[in-house]
Amino acid sequence: xxxxxxxxxxxxxxxxxxxxxxxxxxxxxxxxxxxxxxxxxxxxxxxxxxxxxxxxxxxxxxxxxxxxxxxxxxxxxxxxxxxxxxxxxxxxxxxxxxxxxxxxxxxxxxxxxxxxxxxxxxxxxxxxxxxxxxxxxxxxxxxxxxxxxxxxxxxxxxxxxxxxxxxxxxxxxxxxxxxxxxxxxxxxxxxxxxxxxxxxxxxxxxxxxxxxxxxxxxxxxxxxxxxxxxxxxxxxxxxxxxxxxxxxxxxxxxxxxxxxxxxxxxxxxxxxxxxxxxxxxxxxxxxxxxxxxxxxxxxxxxxxxxxxxxxxxxxx
Amino acid sequence: xxxxxxxxxxxxxxxxxxxxxxxxxxxxxxxxxxxxxxxxxxxxxxxxxxxxxxxxxxxxxxxxxxxxxxxxxxxxxxxxxxxxxxxxxxxxxxxxxxxxxxxxxxxxxxxxxxxxxxxxxxxxxxxxxxxxxxxxxxxxxxxxxxxxxxxxxxxxxxxxxxxxxxxxxxxxxxxxxxxxxxxxxxxxxxxxxxxxxxxxxxxxxxxxxxxxxxxxxxxxxxxxxxxxxxx
Numbered sequence: 001x002x003x004x005x006x007x008x009x010x011x012x013x014x015x016x017x018x019x020x021x022x023x024x025x026x027x028x029x030x031x032x033x034x035x036x037x038x039x040x041x042x043x044x045x046x047x048x049x050x051x052x053x054x055x056x057x058x059x060x061x062x063x064x065x066x067x068x069x070x071x072x073x074x075x076x077x078x079x080x081x082x083x084x085x086x087x088x089x090x091x092x093x094x095x096x097x098x099x100x101x102x103x104x105x106x107x108x109x110x111x112x113x114x115x116x117x118x119x120x121x122x123x124x125x126x127x128x129x130x131x132x133x134x135x136x137x138x139x140x141x142x143x144x145x146x147x148x149x150x151x152x153x154x155x156x157x158x159x160x161x162x163x164x165x166x167x168x169x170x171x172x173x174x175x176x177x178x179x180x181x182x183x184x185x186x187x188x189x190x191x192x193x194x195x196x197x198x199x200x201x202x203x204x205x206x207x208x209x210x211x212x213x214x215x216x217x218x219x220x221x222x223x224x225x226x227x228x229x230x231x232x233x234x235x236x237x238x239x240x241x242x243x244x245x246x247x248x249x250x251x252x253x254x255x256x257x258x259x260x261x262x263x264x265x266x267x268x269x270x271x272x273x274x275x276x277x278x279x280x281x282x283x284x285x286x287x288x289x290x291x292x293x294x295x296x297x298x299x300x301x302x303x304x305x306x307x308x309x310x311x312x313x314x315x316x
Numbered sequence: 317x318x319x320x321x322x323x324x325x326x327x328x329x330x331x332x333x334x335x336x337x338x339x340x341x342x343x344x345x346x347x348x349x350x351x352x353x354x355x356x357x358x359x360x361x362x363x364x365x366x367x368x369x370x371x372x373x374x375x376x377x378x379x380x381x382x383x384x385x386x387x388x389x390x391x392x393x394x395x396x397x398x399x400x401x402x403x404x405x406x407x408x409x410x411x412x413x414x415x416x417x418x419x420x421x422x423x424x425x426x427x428x429x430x431x432x433x434x435x436x437x438x439x440x441x442x443x444x445x446x447x448x449x450x451x452x453x454x455x456x457x458x459x460x461x462x463x464x465x466x467x468x469x470x471x472x473x474x475x476x477x478x479x480x481x482x483x484x485x486x487x488x489x490x491x492x493x494x495x496x497x498x499x500x501x502x503x504x505x506x507x508x509x510x511x512x513x514x515x516x517x518x519x520x521x522x523x524x525x526x527x528x529x530x531x532x533x534x535x536x537x538x539x540x541x542x543x544x545x546x547x
Contacts, residue, residue, distance in 0.1 A: 206417045281392055307419055
């Protein structure tokens with residue numbers, strides 16, 4: 001059966017859109033629950049005498065944590081789908097199952113880490129614990145749901161476009177695992193900078209790296225009174241979150257688009273011509289190389305702009 | 317012993333060693349980088365390499381569905397990882413420059429080895445650099461290229477030479493990749509700026525260790541393949 005090329009590209013663009021939302025919510029969830037690298041400051045804060053009302057989650061690094069939630073969700077969804085459930089039912093139920101595990105880990109992580117700070121007189125604020133579970137769960141649900149939707153579409157993209165031969169060879173849970181790790185790695189690399197360098201040390205001067213002497217002395221009293229994670233995520237949602245979403249969206253766009261462009265130009269589509277397989281790969285590689293070189297040039301431009309505009313460091 | 321079994325072992329060993337080399341080239345800043353205290357990407361070594369390699373594995377597995385050429389599949393994986401690192405590092409720099417207001421500079425060298433730009437005058441005092449300067453960016457791209465190539469190379473061997481099922485081959489390739497990446501992460505002590513970092517000189521030790529580990533893994537893969545494959 002011939003592939004409907006327009007439908008194929010439409011599904012690909014939907015995946016890109018879901019990827020943008022997934023990674024944005026992943027970063028915001030890691031800000032809501034204070035996971036990953038900036039959380040090292042929340043842990044350090046109590047040890048340097050800065051009693052705080054932050055949620056100290058840090059189940060693990062974001063990549064394996066999201067791999068866990070997404071894989072659990074993917075497996076539940078896969079089992080339900082294989083028993084004949086409709087995707088509109090199976091995927092959200094899978095995401096809820098992933099989030100139940102997420103919330104359990106959040107509670108145990110926060111209670112465990114904060115109770116370990118007992119000798120520094122850091123209390124466990126129960127209202128902080130209860131009040132953050134729903135934001136954590138809802139942000140995480142959005143991220144996980146989008147990831148398993150991406151996994152579902154990719155593992156069925158051929159079927160949805162006309163020929164099951166184009167379906168991705170990996171099973172849905174494996175795709176969910178792959179993208180779970182990737183969103184975690186991206187969220188940790190990009191959005192965490194906005195939380196760690198900017199929001200966590202909001203009362204330090206803008207325009208400098210946070211010196212070692214500042215470490216642990218996080219901003220605890222701010223515009224909304226004593227700061228909690230709820231005051232963090234609203235700030236990071238204005239910059240860090242969307243940037244992170246844009247990163248994953250761009251990556252998915254470049255990955256899928258260059259493969260599909262290779263398929264179209266080489267003649268692999270719409271009949272899945274086996275002889276055009278190697279040329280498809282070659283075109284995809286060349287397009288990817290060109291995009292990579294443009295990215296390197298982009299980085300040179302940004303670094304040079306920053307050097308020229310900001311100039312050498314002024315002050316002590 | 318059949319030649320194909322030896323080829324499987326060679327592919328696994330090569331994939332593992334390339335993974336280790338790739339990790340050493342990545343600019344990993346870890347927790348300090350998230351606070352703008354150190355140069356590099358603000359995440360853990362293994363997380364970053366795995367994220368890049370998974371993107372590469374995804375593309376490689378798509379390409380393996382319609383191409384039988386090991387080089388093309390591995391290069392597709394390499395380019396997939398290279399794009400992931402490229403976009404991630406670029407947006408990280410955007411957040412550093414516009415979100416935190418810092419100039420991306422290296423902390424371990426006074427002059428960028430590639431662009432010859434001065435680093436120290438733009439660095440915040442009492443910090444070990446911040447952001448992803450050009451030398452770290454290029455090093456990271458090269459590391460992702462090699463790591464992605466290694467992962468995809470292993471995947472192809474497991475899929476087409478050991479005849480494992482696609483998802484199983486993906487999981488096993490990833491597992492062997494992670495083992496090698498973790499050894500490399502231990503070797504560099506968690507953070508490294510790239511090939512210009514003095515820690516890069518520790519590379520030979522990691523390569524030898526990863527060679528041994530990958531050899532073990534290769535032998536287990538061959539045993540599984542001769543016992544009937546994995547589903």
